Amino acid sequence: MVHNVRPRFIGIGALALVAGAVSLLVDTGPLATIAGLVVLILPGPVVAEALLPRRAASVLERLAWGIAAAFVVTVGAGLALSQVSEVTRRGWAVALTAVTLVGLAVGTVSEQSTAATADPARRDRRRAWPVVGVAAASVLMVVAAVAISVDSDRHVSTTSFSELWMLPANADGAVVVGVRSHQPSAATYRVELMAGATRWRSWTVAVRPGREWQVTVAAPDAELRCRLYLNGGTSPYRSVDLAPSARNQPADPGAGR
């Protein structure tokens, strides 16, 4: 029996080590994703197999205990990581690979001390086909339901809008003026900056949907007003202002960079 057990455990151990190493060395791309998935998936089933008896448990029951063990060890590993270092991709790779290897070691001892379970009798494959058909049809309907919802949620009608802002950029009196477009197509904006009653600066800019335009400009020590005109319109579409008292302190030292 030991001869039967060891190759399986060695195989899983090798897989865990390779996936852990790839996760440590590769940060992005399909290889990193696959390795990350393996690192993530292995500990639960391995710990469940090591810990729990296999007698009289259905495949689903073993799967459920595997998921449960995965949650438990991930919470535990995460708490340990947050205490001793940082919760990062590399941290997870090390912690979860270690859990898998320890689980395999415990499982090896456990398997040697308990009787192996006989494989369940082979099922009649002809009887399985209708089950597969029903399961496939059910899965198809559930997937279609989610697809319909994603599609309708993305296309739910929303109002087109644009955003205008003006913030103090630094203590020297410069301000940041910005525009973000949520129009259905590229829009042309005219931005007017007034200092008191004087038109200080004006810009005409084209902004594509989802993109923003921003400028940092020095302005005199007066009340500033900024107006946004959309697509050649003559009445202000958006307006913001900045009192002199608000210009002493920038909202965010990073604004305008």
Add this chain to the structure above:
Amino acid sequence: MTTVDLSVPRSGARHRRPASARAARESASALATVCLLTSLGVLVLAVAFRAGREAAPHALTLFWIGEVLLFAPAALWLLRFPCSRAAAEVIAVLVAVTSYATKVAYSPTEFRFPDELQHWRTATDLLASGNLRTPNPALPISPHFPGLELVTSAVAQSTGASLFVSGLVVVGFAHLLTVLMLLFFFRNITDSARVAALAVIVYSANPHFQNFDAMFIYQALGIALLATCMAASARAVIADADAPRWLAMAVGAGVATIATHHISSYALIGFLGVGLIDRVVARDRAGARRLGLVLGVTAAAALVWALVVAPDTSQYFQPVAEQLANNVTGLLGGGGGGASPPPQNGSRIDQLLAYASVALLLLAAVWGWWVVRRNPVRPAWLTGIAVAAGSFLLALAVRVVSSDGAELYGRAMSFVFIPLSVVAAIGALALAARCEPVLGRLVIALMLVVIFVGGIMTGWPPAWERVPGHYQVSAYESSVEPQGVSAAQWAGRYLPPGTNIAADFTNNTLFGTYGRQNAIRQVAPLYLGRTFTPAARSLVSELTIRYLVSDARLATQLPASGSYFPLDPNSYRYKHPLPLADLRKFDHVPGASRVYDGGAIVVYDLRGVTHGS
């Protein structure tokens, strides 16, 4: 042989034991039909949600057809056919997958519920900083119970998936685990796959099962771990040689529950305590010793966690406890309790079905309790669980007495339904066994459907957003749309994080999460009234409010949830929408700067206001 499967119809014992291959085939093909009909229910619900988004009038009709398809076929099958362990597992997976798919179909592209966004913020903080020390003003207790965020960050960081997709995957598996572990637990304490499967069906009728408990919130994983601990503990009690293995799993799951969700861990301790008493009364020394071990470790870990890791837990619950105490005191003093406000837009039929649902649940549970009590041999933990089902009465009392009763009742049901669903399932099967086979099954199935429909009516989402649709004011998911999200994201990019900001009900959540601001809750007086009074100026100064969000859409509708603001003195008393002039009065306040204009949403910088005071 211990059994509580009293579902054998008196005149129909043939249904219990499939004497022939024909009966087995009939049962299997009926189960296949159940699978297809239930999946069809999800499809119908997705079409209903699509119709809701397009404001089609038939959306609600489709919704109810889909919901009944989701529930009734499996219930009818269990009342009609004997149930093997494998069939029970198929039904449990069906319940878990279809209910979770329904939740995903409701909000498939982003997290929208306030609690989900609050946990999203904790998770983003964890991903950004690599530690749990970043405070989350939107839900300060969340980083102290980080189980959900840790698992989600493991998925996101290991696979490179987005936080939203990772969250959906984690909660999906947690939802599946909850149902399967409850099935295993129910099976162990009743010795019956049929009762266990029906108990799972009844559990799915709890008001929060389909939506709230399947959200990206710590309770979703908390309940899954709670159920795991209970299932492993139940196995440990009845196991012989394998008891230490099950105990290890139970203790692990118990400690993980504590690190994940406060209420789940307290409920777990309660259920374990009930189990321990059950075993002590039954003079089962081995069982008592094993449950005592799990209970002892779990309770000690919970105490240490509350004292060392999450000392703010008591502070978190304090307002709820004080309000409940005030309501009870008021009731005892003859001044009346704090009865919950009437559900907005909920029809009279909604309310009638909700009452009928509670009455039928009570009937089934009382009958089930009587059956358990009458049964001479009871499996371990069953009597204790049957007694624990009495907590339903306590939850009903809270529902009636507390001004926050509706919410507290709904939240409690996720836990109260664990024991309640077992006794109700036993009661329903016993009642069916007493009736004429066909009619009895139909009546009991109808009763279960009423319980299920009543659960939806008292649960989440509420009547005004039962199907997703267009924007509504102060309406939780229905208020989260691109304008609000974009304004909050602007604040996250350009305003200093953690700045005190005033906002209405919805923007409070959005600016506190996407915006990474410290959204203050006591801000209603700033918005109410035509003028910016000295008292309002003092409030800005006292609360050190730097920015204020003004959403003109508050002037277009009454608040769906009853409140325009997080702590609204006029909750449920609004007769007209807020005047636009009240919301935009800051344009004329000396020293206030209008720094952001997104159309409906405007952000004011109030620093100049306090400088001038």
